[in-house]
Amino acid sequence: MKFTVQRNTFLEGIQKTLSIVEKKTTMPILNNILLKTDNHKIKIVATDREIGLVADYDAEIITEGHVTVSARKLYEMIREIQGDSIQFESNESHRVTVTCQKIMYKISGLPADDFPSVIDDRGDVVFHTMKGQLIEELISKTSFAMSGDEMRKNLNGVLFETIDDGGKKTLRMVATDGHRLAIANADIGEESSFTLEKGIIIPKKGLNEIKRLIEDAPEEVSLGVRQGMCIVKTNSTMLRVSLVDAEYPDYRRVVPAEKGIVIKFEKNALLHALRRMSVVSSERYSGVIFTLSDGKMMLESTNPDVGEAKEEIEVAYHDQNISMGYNVKYLIDAIEVIDEETVIFEMGVGMKPGVIKPASNDEYVCIVMPLKVQ
Numbered sequence: 001m002k003f004t005v006q007r008n009t010f011l012e013g014i015q016k017t018l019s020i021v022e023k024k025t026t027m028p029i030l031n032n033i034l035l036k037t038d039n040h041k042i043k044i045v046a047t048d049r050e051i052g053l054v055a056d057y058d059a060e061i062i063t064e065g066h067v068t069v070s071a072r073k074l075y076e077m078i079r080e081i082q083g084d085s086i087q088f089e090s091n092e093s094h095r096v097t098v099t100c101q102k103i104m105y106k107i108s109g110l111p112a113d114d115f116p117s118v119i120d121d122r123g124d125v126v127f128h129t130m131k132g133q134l135i136e137e138l139i140s141k142t143s144f145a146m147s148g149d150e151m152r153k154n155l156n157g158v159l160f161e162t163i164d165d166g167g168k169k170t171l172r173m174v175a176t177d178g179h180r181l182a183i184a185n186a187d188i189g190e191e192s193s194f195t196l197e198k199g200i201i202i203p204k205k206g207l208n209e210i211k212r213l214i215e216d217a218p219e220e221v222s223l224g225v226r227q228g229m230c231i232v233k234t235n236s237t238m239l240r241v242s243l244v245d246a247e248y249p250d251y252r253r254v255v256p257a258e259k260g261i262v263i264k265f266e267k268n269a270l271l272h273a274l275r276r277m278s279v280v281s282s283e284r285y286s287g288v289i290f291t292l293s294d295g296k297m298m299l300e301s302t303n304p305d306v307g308e309a310k311e312e313i314e315v316a317y318h319d320q321n322i323s324m325g326y327n328v329k330y331l332i333d334a335i336e337v338i339d340e341e342t343v344i345f346e347m348g349v350g351m352k353p354g355v356i357k358p359a360s361n362d363e364y365v366c367i368v369m370p371l372k373v374q
Contacts, residue, residue, distance in 0.1 A: 001065025161199030206241030
């Protein structure tokens with residue numbers, strides 16, 4: 001195989017695979033990417049068996065062929081090359097030569113026949129076109145609440161479903177780690193035929209790859225779901241993600257039926273106040289106590305290992321004194337993703353959860369479980 005390709009194009013293509021290829025594996029070939037020629041283009045293919053990426057790039061094909069080579073080493077070589085054009089060549093012994101001007105690298109590859117199959121040309125997947133920005137926003141507003149506990153397989157990802165409410169069709173993503181719950185919605189219009197009534201669970205790594213692909217994609221992407229697989233396509237790239245085979249908990253039971261104490265805040269003012277409280281927090285001590293009294297709210301954070309912080313904020317509250325505690329990091333995460341300037345914080349009385357959402361709509365809501373106030 002032999003081809004010539006623009007250095008920046010090749011570098012970008014390889015870089016996109018680095019988060020997919022396995023760093024620690026008993027199968028050395030999963031450290032590699034597959035390079036193959038295809039109709040005046042080169043295909044760059046990467047997989048860890050759970051996620052597969054296939055991308056096409058323009059190149060001058062001199063000799064057809066295919067080979068696999070270390071993604072990390074090839075990336076490091078191309079990154080350090082300063083020229084505009086790269087010549088890539090592999091021989092029958094899978095020995096790869098990379099040349100640019102007076103620079104030449106040689107590296108051993110592995111046979112392409114040993115590489116796991118990623119490309120699936122079966123036509124049984126129905127694709128639906130939608131704005132990539134919608135999916136990106138749903139991911140941003142929920143992914144922070146995913147669980148990191150590998151023992152809780154069904155929470156190591158986001159629930160992706162559609163809601164049909166009287167003709168209004170909504171895309172919804174849900175994430176929870178048992179301590180907080182984030183729900184984000186996006187209207188996709190009545191005419192959309194995309195349906196996920198039972199919902200699917202997209203794993204954390206796959207979700208990150210989908211977001212990365214969409215960030216670099218044109219305005220619209222194609223989305224398809226087949227049993228056990230979610231596929232996202234752009235003009236030149238296809239990403240396949242294996243879904244989590246588990247049942248997601250009934251998150252609706254966590255949503256409070258009654259409103260708590262409703263306080264409106266200017267987003268940045270509350271966010272900065274919480275960040276000031278977080279300065280003294282640690283993994284062991286991460287609580288912030290809200291004490292409401294006539295016309296004001298006191299924020300307090302105490303950490304025996306560091307110190308304490310206090311701040312007073314004026315609020316529209318005129319009732320009995322009451323105190324509630326929450327994890328300060330959870331509140332910061334929930335508020336940061338809100339796009340609006342005004343935030344509503346419904347503080348649950350007693351040990352009822354708090355609810356954070358934008359003031360003008362219910363497209364996003366984050367529910368945070370309280371901490372015991374000493």
